[in-house]
Amino acid sequence: MSKDKRKLVVIALGGNAIKQSNENGTAEEQFRNVEVTCEQLVKMNTLGYKLVITHGNGPQAGNLLIQQEEGKELVPAQPLDVVGAMTQGQIGYMFQNTLQNYFRQIGKEIPITSLITQVLVKKDDPDFNDPSKPVGPFYTEEEAKRLEKEKNYVVKKVKPNGEKLWRRVVPSPEPYTIIEAESIKALIEARAIVIASGGGGIPVMKKDDDSLSGLEAVIDKDKAGNKLAQEVNADIFLVLTDVENACINFGKPDEKALQKISVAEAEEYLAAGHFLAGSMGPKVTAAIRFVKAGGEKAIITSLQKAADALEGKAGTIIEK
Amino acid sequence: MSKDKRKLVVIALGGNAIKQSNENGTAEEQFRNVEVTCEQLVKMNTLGYKLVITHGNGPQAGNLLIQQEEGKELVPAQPLDVVGAMTQGQIGYMFQNTLQNYFRQIGKEIPITSLITQVLVKKDDPDFNDPSKPVGPFYTEEEAKRLEKEKNYVVKKVKPNGEKLWRRVVPSPEPYTIIEAESIKALIEARAIVIASGGGGIPVMKKDDDSLSGLEAVIDKDKAGNKLAQEVNADIFLVLTDVENACINFGKPDEKALQKISVAEAEEYLAAGHFLAGSMGPKVTAAIRFVKAGGEKAIITSLQKAADALEGKAGTIIEK
Numbered sequence: 001m002s003k004d005k006r007k008l009v010v011i012a013l014g015g016n017a018i019k020q021s022n023e024n025g026t027a028e029e030q031f032r033n034v035e036v037t038c039e040q041l042v043k044m045n046t047l048g049y050k051l052v053i054t055h056g057n058g059p060q061a062g063n064l065l066i067q068q069e070e071g072k073e074l075v076p077a078q079p080l081d082v083v084g085a086m087t088q089g090q091i092g093y094m095f096q097n098t099l100q101n102y103f104r105q106i107g108k109e110i111p112i113t114s115l116i117t118q119v120l121v122k123k124d125d126p127d128f129n130d131p132s133k134p135v136g137p138f139y140t141e142e143e144a145k146r147l148e149k150e151k152n153y154v155v156k157k158v159k160p161n162g163e164k165l166w167r168r169v170v171p172s173p174e175p176y177t178i179i180e181a182e183s184i185k186a187l188i189e190a191r192a193i194v195i196a197s198g199g200g201g202i203p204v205m206k207k208d209d210d211s212l213s214g215l216e217a218v219i220d221k222d223k224a225g226n227k228l229a230q231e232v233n234a235d236i237f238l239v240l241t242d243v244e245n246a247c248i249n250f251g252k253p254d255e256k257a258l259q260k261i262s263v264a265e266a267e268e269y270l271a272a273g274h275f276l277a278g279s280m281g282p283k284v285t286a287a288i289r290f291v292k293a294g295g296e297k298a299i300i301t302s303l304q305k306a307a308d309a310l311e312g313k314a315g316t317i318i319e320k
Numbered sequence: 321m322s323k324d325k326r327k328l329v330v331i332a333l334g335g336n337a338i339k340q341s342n343e344n345g346t347a348e349e350q351f352r353n354v355e356v357t358c359e360q361l362v363k364m365n366t367l368g369y370k371l372v373i374t375h376g377n378g379p380q381a382g383n384l385l386i387q388q389e390e391g392k393e394l395v396p397a398q399p400l401d402v403v404g405a406m407t408q409g410q411i412g413y414m415f416q417n418t419l420q421n422y423f424r425q426i427g428k429e430i431p432i433t434s435l436i437t438q439v440l441v442k443k444d445d446p447d448f449n450d451p452s453k454p455v456g457p458f459y460t461e462e463e464a465k466r467l468e469k470e471k472n473y474v475v476k477k478v479k480p481n482g483e484k485l486w487r488r489v490v491p492s493p494e495p496y497t498i499i500e501a502e503s504i505k506a507l508i509e510a511r512a513i514v515i516a517s518g519g520g521g522i523p524v525m526k527k528d529d530d531s532l533s534g535l536e537a538v539i540d541k542d543k544a545g546n547k548l549a550q551e552v553n554a555d556i557f558l559v560l561t562d563v564e565n566a567c568i569n570f571g572k573p574d575e576k577a578l579q580k581i582s583v584a585e586a587e588e589y590l591a592a593g594h595f596l597a598g599s600m601g602p603k604v605t606a607a608i609r610f611v612k613a614g615g616e617k618a619i620i621t622s623l624q625k626a627a628d629a630l631e632g633k634a635g636t637i638i639e640k
Contacts, residue, residue, distance in 0.1 A: 071391060115435060
């Protein structure tokens with residue numbers, strides 16, 4: 001087999017690539033959004049890039065947790081690791097079906113598949129002591145306190161006013177290793193487009209007997225995306241979000257969209273607090289890590305600008 | 321890379337490999353059952369076989385459909401193709417995690433992964449005109465008639481007495497092609513253990529524009545297992561169920577467990593009505609198809625006898 005010299009891009013898709021915040025999440029809506037996303041992915045393939053895709057699962061996991069809650073008298077709810085696996089199947093199917101259909105239309109035969117993916121986290125991660133990531137339905141204080149007792153949930157008041165202000169919070173530990181990296185690499189080698197590590201991957205931890213055990217936790221998908229990109233030796237790590245560029249002085253009169261910057265500049269801006277903690281912050285962090293680990297460049301941009309950004313014509317591009 | 325000369329076995333696991341009928345389906349219960357199953361799978365690997373695993377999803381899809389039903393005022397239910405994808409993620413994760421842990425214990429490094437898998441069915445399949453496969457919750461006649469109107473469900477009375485006698489029925493078309501076969505083969509080539517086509521695969525059909533579209537249908541997992549076995553060029557197709565052998569004159573005084581039989585004998589017994597339509601019938605049909613398509617042998621037996629059966633010492637073995 002002749003060596004495939006195309007550059008490998010790992011693409012981390014945001015939640016709006018699958019479900020818009022003003023939608024309920026019917027399958028039709030989700031397939032429609034996925035179609036818009038896949039059109040851009042096909043463009044990148046046509047430009048000559050090998051693709052590995054990862055994606056968020058917040059809205060899908062949220063919906064499933066609500067369904068589990070509503071059905072709990074009849075059917076046992078599954079824990080978060082299993083919920084993560086279920087949404088990997090759900091979203092992976094939507095992407096692989098839609099991408100396959102695009103390529104069928106242009107007569108290109110490319111194996112496309114989604115892999116159920118676990119990601120190793122570490123026992124001593126500080127987030128286990130102070131869980132920060134809200135998941136699932138909103139509760140009244142009474143409901144929240146009951147779940148705290150009955151199910152050992154950590155609950156937090158997450159809204160200032162309204163009827164249901166409380167939510168469960170779970171740890172969001174740092175990702176260390178993609179357990180299925182060898183399989184993903186074998187598929188890339190076979191010229192496949194792979195969808196992997198959805199929702200940040202299923203978090204697993206080493207127990208005393210060295211076995212890996214699923215956790216009630218959620219890994220940041222951009223941070224996991226960086227790990228994935230590193231482990232498959234990607235050339236480019238492309239983080240897609242709802243804006244075209246990362247900005248400094250965001251929301252201020254002197255707001256400035258970042259274009260090509262160095263890792264050192266990115267680190268400086270990050271340290272100065274230019275990027276929001278729950279939003280652009282983890283994306284810039286993941287991008288910096290990728291380039292520092294030897295990646296050629298990391299890009300943060302919107303879906304619409306993604307193909308242009310790969311060609312150096314849009315987005316925030318972080319290089320050594 | 322030196323050619324891997326071990327024989328390839330595709331194993332179709334029954335529902336009881338994951339959830340026993342007297343259980344509710346908590347994650348703990350399911351992981352416990354999966355552990356028992358994986359112990360046998362590890363044995364087969366140790367005997368020197370390459371493994372591809374497929375599995376049913378009836379109880380898991382059933383539970384998810386109930387949760388969707390209970391949550392329907394808050395969250396849109398997903399259609400059956402998406403439900404199939406979700407259970408592939410759920411069950412695939414349980415198997416790959418548990419298998420990985422067994423191999424970690426004995427220090428064997430084998431890539432193990434689950435693939436989201438679609439299976440092509442044909443538009444003119446007679447089952448689309450007369451759906452036969454019951455899925456999801458039981459309904460009262462009133463509820464059933466309402467769903468018939470509102471959602472175009474085909475409903476049937478499936479129990480003679482009790483409060484809720486009705487269920488939705490969906491088509492169970494014949495499987496034709498495993499869409500992700502190339503990816504599965506690439507992983508086998510990379511010496512991986514692959515879990516694929518869970519729940520009989522996600523049924524998809526060709527539309528007029530040649531695109532593949534998911535269906536509200538369910539494919540028999542043993543029949544899909546045979547297709548999978550054929551497409552990956554398996555040597556052996558192993559169908560696991562809750563009995564050690566297929567029997568003729570089942571339940572009669574002259575009941576006889578079948579051991580080594582020819583395809584011709586199997587076809588004769590099948591035609592004579594020895595095997596139950598919803599149970600042993602499709603397994604024997606799938607086994608016959610596999611051997612007729614060139615497979616070395618097909619085996620029907622219990623989980624406990626599986627390793628022995630591979631060595632020719634147990635089970636019903638169908639050969640040319």
